[in-house]
Amino acid sequence: MLQSSETNSAEALVCFRPAAVGDLAEYKENYPTAYAAPVARYLDEAAKCPVSHGIATNGTSTLFPFLLAPVARYDFGWILSLGPKSPPDSSVLHGFASVDPNIAGGEAKAIEFVYFIYGARNPAGSLPLRTFGPWRVRVDRGGEFDTQFQRALTAQHVPIIVGSAFFDITRESDTALSATAKDRVLSRLEDRIAEGLTNEGFERVPDEELTDADGNSFDDRLRQLIQQNFRPYGQPGRPREFGELIVMKKTRQLNCLSNQGLVMAVIFSMKPIQNVASDYGSTGLILEGLGSCGPSSSTAKRYLGNLTTDAERWVTDEVKKHQ
Structure with missing residues (x-):
């Protein structure tokens, strides 16, 4: 599914699809032994992307797209800064979130999402x-x-x-x-x-x-x-x-x-x-x-x-x- 919006003069695009709840739980439980190294490699390779600013790191809940916030809770993700500006004003966040059970008919459900934002106002810029x-x-x-x-x-x-x-x-x-x-x-x-x-x-x-x-x-x-x-x-x-x-x-x-x-x-x-x-x-x-x-x-x-x-x-x- 696809949603787009404009916020703070920035263009935003959110794509998401269903994800397995068990996969999210398994990732968290076994992160140190099974996923730490692959995630490190994933971020290192992402930082080498030609259109990036060379910064790829773990995301935080404050970066979760507001379009999804009413129905889902951020679990984990990774963010890559984009563009030549310093500090960068664009980024892409790839992550996973748990869906509100009240929205999902009482069932435990999850989503995988990609959030692209272009031309955001960076507070540090002021x-x-x-x-x-x-x-x-x-x-x-x-x-x-x-x-x-x-x-x-x-x-x-x-x-x-x-x-x-x-x-x-x-x-x-x-x-x-x-x-x-x-x-x-x-x-x-x-x-x-x-x-x-x-x-x-x-x-x-x-x-x-x-x-x-x-x-x-x-x-x-x-x-x-x-x-x-x-x-x-x-x-x-x-x-x-x-x-x-x-x-x-x-x-x-x-x-x-x-x-x-x-x-x-x-x-x-x-x-x-x-x-x-x-x-x-x-x-x-x-x-x-x-x-x-x-x-x-x-x-x-x-x-x-x-x-x-x-x-x-x-x-x-x-x-x-x-x-």
């Missing part, structure tokens, strides 16, 4: 792009992440104010660096943010302060949280992996109400996408103001904003060194 020779730094400072995170904290009556800055790094060059060399660049960017925060009076939080009574570390809990909530099903060896996590804090000379607050900082990185020569990963900084540096302090809000501005300068200055 973000500032800094160019330094072959390097490109996409800057997302105080954007949608802050809004959604702050909204969730407020709804739970948690007195914390949030500020963030994220930096996606790419390099347009005929010469591709090794994975090890890419990791060194990313590690240096993290270190540069940490150096800047240290000069601002932040101190690195010792590992023992980040470990609970059961021996579980903050590092492990954060990685597990993101893997459970943001990592699509069945991606061993192919998802974007974490680099180092650096946790810092500042408790003195904050200029917040009564100067009794606390500002926490988490510096992290996501490693480059495998087999994508131009991708160098991303690094980011999440700041949290607590106590007298919480939401009631306008000074704290300005302070976090200034720190994210500084983080952008620290990152771009470091990138310039690698031209």
Whole structure:
């Protein structure tokens, strides 16, 4: 069957056909032993497609076509970016979904679908792009992440104010660096943010302060949280992996109400996408103001904003060194 539509000035095409429910269950159950290697080869070959942007990876539920969403639930799939633009504005998603039993007469049914979208508006396209020779730094400072995170904290009556800055790094060059060399660049960017925060009076939080009574570390809990909530099903060896996590804090000379607050900082990185020569990963900084540096302090809000501005300068200055 076939459906087409136009959304956000983009042309979209959805094709689907019946699939065996048992096949979906069998794929999920036996993915590590039977399907991980074939899927990796499938994605590698797809990325070599002449009309692609060279990026093929596992899809997520947020990519599921809205035309199918009222009657089906996304299970798994794979997406290939298309076209010469950077970032790409077109893609094709091949996947499988479970059909709502109420629609299917109470029976368990599934579909296989192909979703093609051309000329989509990419939210990243509106973000500032800094160019330094072959390097490109996409800057997302105080954007949608802050809004959604702050909204969730407020709804739970948690007195914390949030500020963030994220930096996606790419390099347009005929010469591709090794994975090890890419990791060194990313590690240096993290270190540069940490150096800047240290000069601002932040101190690195010792590992023992980040470990609970059961021996579980903050590092492990954060990685597990993101893997459970943001990592699509069945991606061993192919998802974007974490680099180092650096946790810092500042408790003195904050200029917040009564100067009794606390500002926490988490510096992290996501490693480059495998087999994508131009991708160098991303690094980011999440700041949290607590106590007298919480939401009631306008000074704290300005302070976090200034720190994210500084983080952008620290990152771009470091990138310039690698031209």
